Amino acid sequence: EAGVAQSPRYKIIEKRQSVAFWCNPISGHATLYWYQQILGQGPKLLIQFQNNGVVDDSQLPKDRFSAERLKGVDSTLKIQPAKLEDSAVYLCASSPEGTGLGAFFGQGTRLTVV
Amino acid sequence: GEDVEQSLFLSVREGDSSVINCTYTDSSSTYLYWYKQEPGAGLQLLTYIFSNMDMKQDQRLTVLLNKKDKHLSLRIADTQTGDSAIYFCAEIHTGKLIFGQGTTLQVKP
Numbered sequence: 001e002a003g004v005a006q007s008p009r010y011k012i013i014e015k016r017q018s019v020a021f022w023c024n025p026i027s028g029h030a031t032l033y034w035y036q037q038i039l040g041q042g043p044k045l046l047i048q049f050q051n052n053g054v055v056d057d058s059q060l061p062k063d064r065f066s067a068e069r070l071k072g073v074d075s076t077l078k079i080q081p082a083k084l085e086d087s088a089v090y091l092c093a094s095s096p097e098g099t100g101l102g103a104f105f106g107q108g109t110r111l112t113v114v
Numbered sequence: 115g116e117d118v119e120q121s122l123f124l125s126v127r128e129g130d131s132s133v134i135n136c137t138y139t140d141s142s143s144t145y146l147y148w149y150k151q152e153p154g155a156g157l158q159l160l161t162y163i164f165s166n167m168d169m170k171q172d173q174r175l176t177v178l179l180n181k182k183d184k185h186l187s188l189r190i191a192d193t194q195t196g197d198s199a200i201y202f203c204a205e206i207h208t209g210k211l212i213f214g215q216g217t218t219l220q221v222k223p
Contacts, residue, residue, distance in 0.1 A: 004156075033211065042118075042202055042213040043157070056210050091156055093211075102147050103211055105156035 002026065004106035006092050012112045018080035021109045025073070025094030031055075032069055033103060034077050035091040043091055049075065082113045118214035120203055125220040132190040134217045136203030141184060147204040148177065148188045151216070157202065160188075195221050 005024040013019050025032050030051050035043035046065065048055040051072040060067065064083070069075040079086055089110050093103040119137045126132045138146060144165050149157040163170045163177045163186070170177045176189040186203055200216040 035213075042215040045210055045212065048210060056208075093157075095211075100145055102145070102159040102162050104159060105149075107156045 004092055004094055004104055006090075006106035006109055008109055009107065010110050010112075012114060013082055015084055015113050016081040018078065019082055019111060020076050020078045021090050021092075021111075023075045023077070023092030023106060025075070025092070026096075026104055028096065029094035029104075030072070030097050031095045031103070032075050033091075033093040033095075034067055034075070035093065037089045037091055037108070039088070046077070079111075082111075084113050087111055087113045118203055118205055118212055120201075120214040120217045122215065123218050123220070125222065126193050127222050128193060128195055130193055132188075132193045132197070132219055132221075134188045134190075134201050134203075134219065136186040136188075136214055138184050138186060138203065138205040138207075138214075139212075140205055140207040141181065143205040143207065145206055146177075146179065146186050147211075148175075148186075149202040149204060149213070151200045151202065153199075160201075190219075193219075193221050195223060197221055 007022050032049045034046045037043045046060045047057040047067045049069045052069045067077045089108040091108045093105045095103040147162045148160045150160050151157050161172050163179050174191045178187045198221045200218050202216045203214040
């Protein structure tokens with residue numbers, strides 16, 4: 001079974017530029033998550049989708065971050081414009097029908113904003 | 115609040131047992147999880163425990179759950195150098211999967 005795929009693996013941009021990350025969850029998984037992990041911290045949930053609907057986006061900085069999940073499968077996370085403090089690893093995860101059996105993570109995208 | 119708390123660092127000698135502790139917040143959490151993160155990698159689900167269980171054993175891993183104190187622990191028997199990583203405790207809080215800040219496990223040869 002293929003795992004959660006994310007791209008790109010690494011991205012370096014200047015502040016005020018835009019960036020987008022892509023995630024392809026495990027086939028059949030209804031729930032998709034985007035987490036931000038700043039160095040030395042635990043993952044912080046940015047947004048959680050159930051199929052193509054948003055379950056929670058309370059910690060998503062909506063003035064600069066946006067996310068969508070087209071047709072309940074792939075998802076993109078965008079930052080526009082980026083700030084220095086957005087430097088982090090962005091992790092995508094998916095789980096089957098709710099989170100009872102745990103979420104499965106991709107390798108993440110390491111973003112550096114200079 | 116929704117903080118899941120863990121001690122930040124644990125150092126053990128190879129062959130010893132490691133015990134990583136976690137305090138969670140939501141007494142109604144139905145599942146609790148332990149994840150492992152190696153350098154430069156994503157999070158790997160190690161094990162989970164259902165809230166109606168007190169203990170779960172899976173090879174070298176033992177999870178203990180004290181619901182009264184909202185305390186979760188992960189014991190790794192015969193710790194190996196390959197177990198060196200960051201370990202995260204996670205709970206489902208108001209439908210969201212919330213992580214602690216992670217415990218760095220250092221295994222000395």
